Amino acid sequence: MDGLTESERRALAYIAEEMAGLVFEEEILDRLESLGLAVRASDDWSLTERGLAVLAAAAAS
Numbered sequence: 001m002d003g004l005t006e007s008e009r010r011a012l013a014y015i016a017e018e019m020a021g022l023v024f025e026e027e028i029l030d031r032l033e034s035l036g037l038a039v040r041a042s043d044d045w046s047l048t049e050r051g052l053a054v055l056a057a058a059a060a061s
Contacts, residue, residue, distance in 0.1 A: 008054045
């Protein structure tokens with residue numbers, strides 16, 4: 001996962017924890033938004049370009 005910031009690494013660890021069922025989806029999305037990896041418009045969410053790159057890097061590792 002070259003090129004990730006420490007915040008992005010922590011976000012990935014947080015997401016992995018969430019996916020283990022420890023917290024709700026909304027909390028994951030709020031965390032991604034706080035790091036600039038996702039944006040919210042009303043009730044719709046989307047990943048930013050950087051968010052997509054971070055998740056792609058995680059999937060490739």
